[in-house]
Amino acid sequence: MTFELNVQERKLQGSGASRRLRHANKVPGIIYGGTAAPTLIELEHNDLLLALRKEAFHSTVLKLKVGDTVETVLLRDSQMHPYKPLVLHVDFLRVDATHAIHQKVPLHFINAELAPGVKLSDGIVSPAMNELDVSCLPQDLPAFIDVDLKDVAAGQTVHVSQLVFPKGVKPVTHGDDDPVVVVITVKKAAAEEAEGEAAPAA
Numbered sequence: 001m002t003f004e005l006n007v008q009e010r011k012l013q014g015s016g017a018s019r020r021l022r023h024a025n026k027v028p029g030i031i032y033g034g035t036a037a038p039t040l041i042e043l044e045h046n047d048l049l050l051a052l053r054k055e056a057f058h059s060t061v062l063k064l065k066v067g068d069t070v071e072t073v074l075l076r077d078s079q080m081h082p083y084k085p086l087v088l089h090v091d092f093l094r095v096d097a098t099h100a101i102h103q104k105v106p107l108h109f110i111n112a113e114l115a116p117g118v119k120l121s122d123g124i125v126s127p128a129m130n131e132l133d134v135s136c137l138p139q140d141l142p143a144f145i146d147v148d149l150k151d152v153a154a155g156q157t158v159h160v161s162q163l164v165f166p167k168g169v170k171p172v173t174h175g176d177d178d179p180v181v182v183v184i185t186v187k188k189a190a191a192e193e194a195e196g197e198a199a200p201a202a
Contacts, residue, residue, distance in 0.1 A: 003051060004063040007041040018089070027087045031064065031071050034094035041066060048087055052078060056143040059105040059131075061095060072138065074103060095138045102172055104131045105142055109182060111150035117184030121154035124187070128180045132160065133172040140168035147181055157183040 010021070010028065018028045025045045032038040041064070051057045057075060064071045073092035081088060095101055107130055117123035132145060145163060152158060159178045160171050173179060 002063070003057055003060060004065065005043060005047060005051065006065045007043045009066055010040045010042045022086070022088070027090055029090040029092065031066070031073060031092045031094060034096060036094065039066060039071070043090065045087060048090065049085060052087065055106055059103060059141070060143050061138045061141055062092070064092065072097070074101065074138075097138055099137075100135050101138055101141065102133055102135050103141055104133050106131050106144045107147050107181065108144045109147045109149060111148055114150040115152045115184060117152050117154035117156060117186070118149075121184075121186050123154045123184040125149065125182060126185050127182045129182075132163075132181075134165070134169050135172050136169040140166065142166050142169060145169075149182070149184070152182075152184050154184050154186045157181075 007029070010017075021028050021042055022045075026042045027045050027048050029041045029043055030038055031041060062073050062075065064073055071092070072095050074095055075090070076093045077089075077091040079088040079090070080086065107127070109125060109127060112118055112125045115123070115125070118125065134142075134145070145165065147158060147163060149158070158181045160173060160181055161178045163171070163181065165171065
């Protein structure tokens, strides 16, 4: 999925200028990073709010058209009103197509209904993480990573090293760590019942 937004460069800054922008249904923001100077921008609020509600917008390389210039960026931060559906400010980071980036991408757990731990043992899928930090070139950044559960038994864990990553994408972990991504747990009563059934046979 490709996201392209038209933005305008803004000249004024400060809390007063930002309030006036919000009253005009616009959102103040900034583009920073790289060798160029930071660029202050303003965006249409409703367009931005709609984009922020899409999962892929948070983990996809975006294109911002600022006048005649197109900036290639990642969303770095967005500030929301405490209880209203209002975006107060947004930050974008420039990316270079020739340099690897680190970005968190969401995990999609698929085929849970086919997992032996769910079908045969009435287990529950218990994710240990919902997103993963990856390293890749901007053009290789995936919108998400699938975690296939079709062969996972009850009590079995899936680690980062067992995931299938797109070409050019590598997980970012600390040292020799191989974190747990998900486990299929069995309810205590069901586990005790299974043990009770197994005891006479032994």
